[in-house]
Ligand SMILES: Nc1ncnc2c1ncn2[C@@H]1O[C@H](COP(=O)(O)OP(=O)(O)O)[C@@H](O)[C@H]1O
């Protein structure tokens with residue numbers, strides 16, 4: 001069974017809303033949870049890239065702001081403080097489990113530059129070959145408003161395509177995609193499977209995000225549009241569910257699965273579930 005997953009590449013994106021307290025500050029306990037998910041994937045033999053937000057949340061207090069800043073310059077300054085804290089915490093926690101983490105900061109323009117994207121891919125490949133976990137965030141300081149990811153959902157999708165990932169998993173503060181924003185419509189029901197990003201699916205994502213995240217569902221759907229176009233099986237689930245990453249790969253998790261065109265039948269999906277089955 002172990003051979004089935006050898007070198008299977010998972011991109012796991014975790015948003016600010018799942019790394020922060022209700023007040024918007026970074027939560028050590030929540031970072032520990034993320035690390036546990038990453039470690040469970042590594043222990044099962046997967047290659048893991050972690051795309052993590054949280055730099056602004058981790059830094060704004062030390063910048064002297066009482067609440068999460070809203071001007072670009074302050075966000076960037078907060079991120080430059082918080083990124084240090086974020087990566088140090090991840091690296092320390094991973095090391096406790098015997099894994100090494102590395103930091104990669106990228107901008108949107110890096111992906112449209114052939115030379116820079118090739119360098120990023122080569123770097124990531126070397127890290128993954130050696131069992132290291134690249135921890136990726138946007139390079140906030142140099143990102144301009146007009147050319148900025150802002151949210152990390154689409155950054156995670158770009159990374160998934162860059163490294164030809166087998167699975168793109170976004171863990172957030174909701175169980176998946178609902179037929180309406182569950183914060184404002186408690187009766188909204190969960191969509192379990194999505195076979196292509198249609199206008200109907202896009203319409204479900206109209207609502208904004210939590211006050212701690214930036215992208216909301218809109219950017220997640222945009223991100224899945226990209227991964228599905230590239231044939232990458234994708235998933236959205238709740239970061240607070242312990243063991244969700246492994247369950248998601250076995251297609252047994254509560255959440256929303258997004259199937260690319262090449263995996264649109266029940267039989268195809270079953271085959272993938274078998275293929276991605278952990279040891
Ligand atoms: N159709 C929908 N289904 C689920 N969540 C939705 C929907 N529309 C809007 N949302 C909101 O999106 C939020 C998640 O996005 P966001 O706060 O940006 O999280 P993250 O920090 O994980 O990226 C949810 O808390 C929810 O309020």
Ligand SMILES: N[C@@H](CCC(=O)OP(=O)(O)O)C(=O)O
Nearest residue numbers: 015016054055056152214215
């Ligand atoms: N890159 C920034 C902002 C990213 C952000 O908030 O994204 P998300 O949580 O995906 O909506 C950070 O690390 O704080």
